[in-house]
Amino acid sequence: xxxxxxxxxxxxxxxxxxxxxxxxxxxxxxxxxxxxxxxxxxxxxxxxxxxxxxxxxxxxxxxxxxxxxxxxxxxxxxxxxxxxxxxxxxxxxxxxxxxxxxxxxxxxxxxxxxxxxxxxxxxxxxxxxxxxxxxxx
Numbered sequence: 001x002x003x004x005x006x007x008x009x010x011x012x013x014x015x016x017x018x019x020x021x022x023x024x025x026x027x028x029x030x031x032x033x034x035x036x037x038x039x040x041x042x043x044x045x046x047x048x049x050x051x052x053x054x055x056x057x058x059x060x061x062x063x064x065x066x067x068x069x070x071x072x073x074x075x076x077x078x079x080x081x082x083x084x085x086x087x088x089x090x091x092x093x094x095x096x097x098x099x100x101x102x103x104x105x106x107x108x109x110x111x112x113x114x115x116x117x118x119x120x121x122x123x124x125x126x127x128x129x130x131x132x133x134x135x136x137x
Contacts, residue, residue, distance in 0.1 A: 031108040036100060036122035039131045042092045051090040051117075056106045057125070061096065067125070068134040070094075075102050082113050090117040094124050 028034055037045070045051040046069065053070035055062050062072040073081055075095075085091070091110055095102035103120035110118035121127060129135065 028108060028111050031101075031104040034104050034107045034111065035119055036104070037092060037119045039121055039123060039127040039133070042094075042119075042121045043128075043131070043133050045090065045092060051092045054091050054093045054103075054106065055125070056093050056095045056102050063137070065135050065137055067094065067128050068136045073106070075106055078106050078109060082110065082115075085110075085115070087113070087115045089115075090119075091115065092119055092121060094121040094128060096125055098123050098126055100124055 042051070042053070046053050046067075053067050055066045055070040055072045056075050056078065057066075057072075058074055059072060062070075062074075066072065087110075091107070093103035093106045093110075094100075095106075097103075100120040100122060103124060107118035107120050123130075
């Protein structure tokens with residue numbers, strides 16, 4: 001009986017992965033697999049109203065300066081806030097680290113929670129600033 005249960009779970013996982021692959025959504029196994037966006041792609045998506053920017057830095061960093069229109073969801077509270085977000089919305093995350101560690105983790109958590117689309121900005125907030133895109137205090 002136990003073997004049958006594990007077999008059914010295995011089939012379910014394969015069906016889910018197959019459906020996800022056929023839908024054009026790659027299978028994301030870790031935060032390293034989450035596709036990064038260039039800062040130009042991110043800015044264009046936000047400017048066109050296609051995506052919401054999520055600042056995953058601390059509230060203090062956010063208050064000091066953030067990308068205009070970004071919402072602040074630090075990584076340590078993000079998991080508790082996922083239910084309040086629209087899973088069909090595209091979220092673009094950024095953090096302070098140029099290697100996107102925190103923002104990639106945030107995007108990964110969203111994708112694991114069956115959000116349709118979440119991507120970190122390659123280069124993080126530093127890339128946003130260097131590109132001269134608008135910020136607010």
